[in-house]
Amino acid sequence: MAGLATPMALRVAVTLGLPDRLLGSGATAGQLAVELDVSPVALGLLLGHLTTLGVVDRTSTGYRTTEFGANLCAGAGNGFTNLLLHLDSAAGRAELAFVELAHSITTGEAAYSRRYGQDFWADLAEHPRLRDSFDRQMTLRLDEQIPQIVANVDWSRFSTIVDVGGGRGTLLAAILTAHPRLRGHLIDLAPTAADARHTFRAHLLGDRAEATAGSFFDPLPSAADAYLLVDILHDWDDEHAHRILARCAEAAHPAGRVLVIEPVGGRRAITEMDLSMLVIHGGRERRIDEFRTLASAHGLALDTVTDLTGQRCLLEFRLATAAPCSSPAPSAKPVQRPPHHQ
Incomplete structure (x- = not known):
């Protein structure tokens, strides 16, 4: 071992x-x-x-x-190559930071910057090949679960969704395709947002989907029905997770929802991924009470938790002054957990 x-x-x-x-x-x-x-x-x-x-x-x-x-x-077609390339792949390069695991355990901080001299996100910004491989891996790791995410959430409740840090737009495109009355707005950094526009055009969604270059640490498009965060918060320590949730809460209209989809500690997360998030990003797979505490600081109340796929849960938050959701998302059907891949 x-x-x-x-x-x-x-x-x-x-x-x-x-x-x-x-x-x-x-x-x-x-x-x-x-x-x-x-x-x-x-x-x-x-x-x-x-x-x-x-x-x-x-x-x-x-x-x-x-x-x-x-x-x-x-x-x-299984993503292994993108994971294992330790020179040109963001994921392969990042996992080599595990040699500095003792630093992360001692300090609670990411080991990536100790090994490479700057944090993971700065490395991606400096090296386009790493950014491209990261975007590709994020698409691969979610692809097989998109049908479940689309089917097991009542997206028809919403008329507008902001996909915060939505990558190349494959999930948002699938949601909009399944719900022709829904409009979507994706926010991500410039190179990734450009790829998302290509995705939307390929799905003939140009009139209902837009992608804007931006950061989720900056003000978000306001007054949408839902703000979607997929595999975002576990990439960040509490300080940065607070900043992201604050932007969502300030942008949402009073009846809006913040939807968090990612592994949840003790429920859909695995311990190996916990350590990966710590070593690479300084983050972790948070437990439900930790999500609740984070969100409450920004006036967000946890409405429902749904086991969405074998690897991810949906946590739905509302502004604490809003009424509880009358039609919560249906529980996902039981599924076997597929092999883990980062």
């Missing part, structure tokens, strides 16, 4: 592109070493461990990717 050889071997293999290169007839270690400009002896050691793991087979003509190993190919 404590060995680092296997996870690092997989990351290096994916970073070097070995699973894709060794499809079909494969290649020898000598051929690969020349192509990749790496040490042939060291590469042989890596290939030996990948053989032990069942990622590659050794044949009379060299090494080739197994059916199991093909799950690590770029075209496998």
Whole structure:
């Protein structure tokens, strides 16, 4: 359980592109070493461990990717490549901050900036390739759950939704497609908001969906029926989570709702993700009472909690002066928890 050889071997293999290169007839270690400009002896050691793991087979003509190993190919469609690329992927790079876990446990602060000299978000802003891989991973991790999120929330109660930090807009597009009378406004940083506009155009939603470049630490579009936060608050410590909720509360009209969708500690979160949020962002998977305490500081009262998917809950907040919701979101049907991926 404590060995680092296997996870690092997989990351290096994916970073070097070995699973894709060794499809079909494969290649020898000598051929690969020349192509990749790496040490042939060291590469042989890596290939030996990948053989032990069942990622590659050794044949009379060299090494080739197994059916199991093909799950690590770029075209496998499961997001593993984007997670494991430790040079060009935001997720792969971020997980290497775990070597500084002791710092996070001692201080309660993120380890990312200790390892890389600046926080995760500043790194993304400085390196467009990391921003792109992060946006792609956020889309991948939510895609399989979008049908459940659309089906298990009564979105028809609303006429306008502001998707706060809504990424490339895949969830908002699905919600608007299912509810033709609904209008949506997505807020995210400029490169991501531009991608969201492409998503909306592709779904023929140009007249009902807009994407604005902005930060959720700044004033949000006002008087919408609902402000949607999907996998946002767990990325931040309490100080920043307060600032985000404050912006939602000040923007909402008196009968508006703030909808938080993310893992909830003790309910849909897993302990590994708790540590990931701490190490990378200084955040955590909060428990219901912690959400309630955060929100109450901004005049928000927790109305309902729904187990939405195998990995996420919906927490619906109203302004404390507003009447409780008369038709709360229906409870999600029981589902098995799918394998976790960040």
